[in-house]
Amino acid sequence: MQSLLRTIYNDVKPLVGQGKVADYIPALASVDPNQFGIAIYSNTGELFQIGDAEVPFSIQSISKVFSLTLAIKHYGPDMWQRVGREPSGLPFNSLVQLEYENGVPRNPFINAGALVISDMNQSRFASPHYAMSEFVRRISGNPELKTDLKVADSEYEFRHRNAAMAHLMKSNGNFENDVEEVLKSYFANCALRMSCVDLAKAFNFLANKGFCSISNEQVLSEQEARQVNALMATSGMYDEAGSFAFQVGLPGKSGVGGGVVAIVPNRFSVCVWSPALNKVGNSTAGVAALESMTKHIGWSVY
Numbered sequence: 001m002q003s004l005l006r007t008i009y010n011d012v013k014p015l016v017g018q019g020k021v022a023d024y025i026p027a028l029a030s031v032d033p034n035q036f037g038i039a040i041y042s043n044t045g046e047l048f049q050i051g052d053a054e055v056p057f058s059i060q061s062i063s064k065v066f067s068l069t070l071a072i073k074h075y076g077p078d079m080w081q082r083v084g085r086e087p088s089g090l091p092f093n094s095l096v097q098l099e100y101e102n103g104v105p106r107n108p109f110i111n112a113g114a115l116v117i118s119d120m121n122q123s124r125f126a127s128p129h130y131a132m133s134e135f136v137r138r139i140s141g142n143p144e145l146k147t148d149l150k151v152a153d154s155e156y157e158f159r160h161r162n163a164a165m166a167h168l169m170k171s172n173g174n175f176e177n178d179v180e181e182v183l184k185s186y187f188a189n190c191a192l193r194m195s196c197v198d199l200a201k202a203f204n205f206l207a208n209k210g211f212c213s214i215s216n217e218q219v220l221s222e223q224e225a226r227q228v229n230a231l232m233a234t235s236g237m238y239d240e241a242g243s244f245a246f247q248v249g250l251p252g253k254s255g256v257g258g259g260v261v262a263i264v265p266n267r268f269s270v271c272v273w274s275p276a277l278n279k280v281g282n283s284t285a286g287v288a289a290l291e292s293m294t295k296h297i298g299w300s301v302y
């Protein structure tokens with residue numbers, strides 16, 4: 001496994017720094033694009049890593065998997081009346097479908113869907129961000145995880161597009177709580193800082209039939225874990241989900257901080273990170289690294 005990581009590292013090195021670091025808020029625009037790390041956590045409890053795998057970064061949209069998991073734990077299947085399970089084929093922050101689909105977002109991984117999920121969690125928890133970060137600290141085995149308040153504040157200052165989605169959903173009756181409060185929780189979740197090692201560990205439960213071997217708990221049922229993986233496979237990489245399935249063939253979830261998590265069911269969870277993004281907002285070197293990985297292990301879910 002360690003030699004596989006070295007091979008991937010060498011394959012992808014020339015791509016590191018290619019693309020553009022997220023610059024929609026100043027706090028993210030200043031990240032050094034020339035960083036690159038990979039961590040793999042196996043279902044047998046082995047950790048492999050290379051490069052900047054212990055450097056914490058802003059997890060951004062990867063947090064959507066954690067908030068979805070919390071919502072699934074606390075709501076029954078009724079939750080799927082408020083958010084769909086279809087790929088959107090549109091950028092993650094698009095508003096257009098919401099208007100003609102009556103305020104019901106296509107899936108939990110586009111921003112509108114994640115906002116509905118955050119609204120559900122707001123109704124269930126006194127402090128949804130506290131609940132989410134405690135949960136993630138537990139399943140990653142890292143009690144030191146921190147939220148970058150500068151990033152969260154900056155996201156809130158430039159919140160208008162996400163606020164527009166939330167208000168539109170509220171006008172359609174698909175939003176229960178105060179928009180500003182939900183936006184604050186959503187941004188705080190996005191601003192959690194984790195390394196590749198933290199994320200590879202935190203995603204163990206999705207590779208392991210819903211059971212987290214780090215905290216020793218059944219996080220989701222086997223069926224629910226399979227369903228989250230299916231959603232990641234169809235919608236986890238925004239409007240690049242199709243080519244990611246084609247080239248990599250694994251459930252994956254990206255964030256504009258440059259992290260990408262992927263699941264090899266029943267074997268391992270992997271996180272790659274490199275901050276420079278391609279046109280749709282996925283890490284250029286990160287996607288290439290996962291492509292190289294599945295090519296070398298000769299395995300995909302398809």
Ligand code: GLN
Nearest residue numbers: 060061092111190255256
């Ligand atoms: N905080 C970002 C936003 O809401 C998350 C987007 C992402 O990582 N794709 O726009």
